[in-house]
Amino acid sequence: MNSPIQYDKMRSALWGALAVSLLAPAQSALAAQIEEVVVTAQKREQGANDVGITINAFTGQQLQDFGVLTAEDIAMMTPGLTVNETAATGVPLYTIRGVGFQDYSTAASSTVGIYFDEVAMPYTVMTRGLVFDTARVEVLKGPQGDLYGRNTTAGQINFISNKPTREFEAGVIGSYGSYETFDLEGFVSGGSDLVQGRLAFKTTQSGEGWQESLSRDDELGEKDATAARGTINIDATDNVSILLSAHYVQDKSENRANSPYNGNEIGLGEFNNPYSPLDEYRLPGGDHFGETPPWYSTDDAEAADWTNSYTSPITGKTFDLRPQRDNELTGFMARINWDIGDMTVTSITGYDEFERTESNDWDGGFFTDSSNINTTDLDVFSQELRISGDTGEVSWIAGLYYSHDEMEEYYHYFMADSVFGQGSIPWGVAQFAATPILELDTKYKQETESAAVFGHVEWMLTEKWRLTLGARYTEEEREWAGCTFVAEDGSLGNFLNAQFGSTLGAGDCGTINDNPDSPDYIFNLIGTAQVNDAFQVFEDTIDTKRWMGKIGLDYALNDDILLYGTISNGFKSGGFNGANSNTTQQLKPYDEEVLTSYELGAKTTLLDGAMQLNAATFFYDYEDKQETDTAVTFVGNISGLTNVPESEIFGAELDLQWLPMDGLSLSAGIAWLDTEVTEWNAVDPDASAWPVTVTRDVSGIELPQAPEWSYTALVSYEWPVGDALSMEVAADVSFTDDTTGGPTPQRATEDYTVFNARVGIGSADGRWRALLWTRNLTDEDYYPAAYTGGNGPYVRSYGMPRTYGVTLSYFLGQ
Template identity: 35%
Template structure:
């Protein structure tokens, strides 16, 4: 059955390619004087024309980044087919490609989609906030990665390529003013410092007023206060030796978004919750409407700093050595509304730090027919993750007279990873190339974690009482401020420690056939892994703190990249089938005292299949159209049962789709540019539409977790000098004020949803010196 599906997908790609050829024959010559821009990428750690790379890549250059208003990773949804973005309840970003993602709030959770800046990994999603700054381009690689980049991943990789220092002086200033008193300002200065040293300094800031409105009082939330900076120093003492120092960082003091209350998730009779919570209003279908605890400070104070040193040495005409050394640190201090009501039922504080050291060495070389690469990678990470679960005394009765207004969840992880990798591209003929790559990875994760009393002894007294009920042989009792998690079968409390050692061999094999100068057909088979991790969660028993083991994905893909110069059109298509083993997720286990509680789990078997297509067309001078479509189907195989977020007996999830994996995504952008009646000035106008079909916020097919389909419309109109020295743009995003949800889940006693942004509009100006 699976072989039939794979063949069906491959046939779809061939049909798309044939349709493109027919279109070329019927409209040839209509755009004889118009040409498509060539885009060079470094997806395989060397500069190549994107149409010569036999893998599915979405690459976005500087002009499109600016035109489409790409300010953060969430904006890539409007450009990259198959890419989805959401956030956890703790405001941590989650990236997914083709349905492969990991929705997990633990600070030490490895992502399914790895993120890099100039090939330097940002190993944890919380580090990636300031990556989009003064870029040359963004490259999104789909499918398992690891044979070329520094981290294993099952979903893909995003590589932000920073603009490099220039050999002549240049500078730029960009400024935007928009709705909610939003001010975005930034710029760069670049040029030579000495004959061999050049530098580039880039800065940006975002300041804004609140955009969320309380449903029950005159209050607002959502202020932004972000700063990002980067200094690049490039030293070239000779043509064959280059040293690039990258020092960058960001600080975010913005307010966290409050969720919307979508209704109770529990039966009301006999529930101890206060009437004001039970009667809290359900939010209307309005992106701005929300509620939160009055008087709380829901801001964050997160900082990140990185220093990276890259050395490139051409050892000979055919061999080059590259060294990448990087150290980075994230400090997190954040407080989040978690129930979407004005009643103090549940709030979440997230604190902690991550420090990471990365060292990579690799050699590349060329012979008459072979391009080869060999290398080694080492990474050392230390993560301290602390979560505060804040409740209200009047709503937190647990057993008889015992109440606990708060607790802490602690998790410390020390992770060491080393890898050896190699790849090669061999020319079997002038038109046919064979690609092979492999990576051996060994990872060791040492963990210590528990749930802790908040300091006043409330939770300690409760667990001391429970100890006396369930065991006569315990020797360690809970104390105020100490761990309360039961760490053995005798119900002693303490810090749970464990170690996870894993290794794997990821690989990739591909054939690239350059059928003509303008047509590439490729096929790949690859296997990728994503490391396991320990959780940070409220744990009464050590069994909740067991790690999730590594997941693996076997991917089959066929595709084509076809250029039709006569009509200035590019058509790309791909069909893929993913065989998924041990997909990681947060599920539930049964606790003998408290019932169903959270834990990390593996889904033994599942699969994904889909097709993608993209068309770029310049039918006439000044007009450019870009359309991308992605269709995928996800499904749990085998026999997998777990619990619903809403309780009850075990549910068989076999046959269910993945959460946050819409079947259909489509995006289209059209821009027309024309010389105005003014000398040396062009005017331009553009429109973008982004569509996403319905999806859901959990494995269960529960209507309370349904996320409706939506379509977003963006518009822009502006003037630009012919020499591109200055530009003024009037823009609007989500101009129809479409209501849409990006995340929905069960909180403690109700269902909450996080919405996208409402309609925004403004003016942007830029000047190049």
């Protein structure tokens, strides 16, 4: 961690850069001016530079130019935002300014709130659908608990879709690129003074995978995703408008495979646990003793491996394990606005149903150390009712929020080649060699109900001073029940029966009650006829009642410079461990986390509107951060979750947009983070053995997924060619610094830089456009995620290699 002196120097440098810009001479002769971006971050339309919070906003055109296909791609455009994965379960992890949750469970709520047209997507697995027909995206940094319904601590990402128009409009955008990838997006919009409608769609297809198997002639990475949205706006009266929207996303794409590597590269042992067929390379007498396993990473993003199928030696049943997904999201949104005098009543109703069957390969090999099939059913309902008004001096919002969601997940896990399975035989692990565990069936249900009341006031104290106050009170109940059951092959039951004298069979719960205070404690029942009672479904309920709030003070130095300061806090409710479980103590709930933010910033418009320069510096007091830890169980030390008592985050950001001359545009964003865990006794996996848990003081470590530096920069130039045509060239770069894995160094990532470029020609009126583009121009081999590959190997998840293609677009009626 940097010292306070280093932090003071960094803060001084950032504010010094801002001061220099404020003293820059005005250039009244400049014709170019930056267009104001209108955002709805505070539930009403405001200029982005008039809002006293840190916002990164992107237009739909910028998303297309950057090649954004999913919500996860926004990280490449946003300093301070990272998106990675913590395991091969299909669950993306969003982190803003170092605030994230490293849990791979589908049931885990995100620290970053993700909203589509003001409707929350509380589980990140739901957000992987295509992003299309988007008006803009707003990334709000820091807790926003007073105005947003789902409890989060890091910030929000708001996706706002294009709305229906009265005039007829239509457009189509088609792209063809590397790996035989074809994208087609289109829309049609129009109507009357009473009713307007809009229909939009997008499909992404590819006929060639981008990852190549190291052990056979096979490719992985084909895409097959389609999405559609229909929207109707009804201006029922002069005072009442109704917006109805329905969306559908189907994704049958192939998933990414991992790449194992030798853990000695990062100062760990070669592997987490031994597995087959590693014995052929590491045990004396092996056919390839002393050689490097051919499935180890070659630092080539396209070189990988995976398991296509598994046949049970017990039941003879064959499972398709090829990394792929069959995800379906269906949703509906209704928004009603009713103007009553100087006030507006707004109702927003949202419902989404998500279903998936998805297979992933954790271990990155042709073997079956760790593979899984997730079957998930999710239903999410939310209702917000608010009333707002604006007197000129005072703008206010008050409202109620309710949400209810239900989740069921069946997590079928395959581990035949692990040290807990048949891999125990060559490695001489007697405990498992006689009765190896080959398959697990983890099943759980979760139901969450949340209700809140909130208020937000912006009061112009004087012409220059504005006070903002916000508060929300939330009550939430989360019920959970789950267990790791004996699969159809009975192997888990065979192992437990041999160890404890139980008589468990297929379909029975195999999670051990290791709570000493329980009458069904395993050591109370061993040797009795009731020993099966020590294996039971874990059930619990979390009740949370908490206030959160915000106070902000803005000072308009003049029409072009806004200075602001805010103190805000937010919380994220507790939850449960959805991983494979060996003991009930592993499934005990973790508590809610609380973050208090102190932020100072400035938003400036300079050079007669040709430049915008925004800066912010902040300090986070982070209590009870939810984090991964080690669970000490009978079969060994495996995945667990806990709370980190105290952490701190310092940071600063700069955001620049500049039009130095007609046609030339420059933009850049930079984020700096300094994170530290100040209090935490984490489990020591080397010293702990069930039922004894030993902890160690890890205070002083950095938070995971918190790069010290990250930045983006873009330069583009557009010029006329004759009276009818326009040419453009553009290039951008994004840099993400290395990260630590917190207490688990195998989750650390190296720094990487990605360059993109494009050149295009189009009509001067914007009706048509042709664009040649390349992404990851230098073919950088980088991995935004790394972790333990299930049981045995350490793995890395690589980003896409260099791609290139052409995009053609045509619009009518604009």
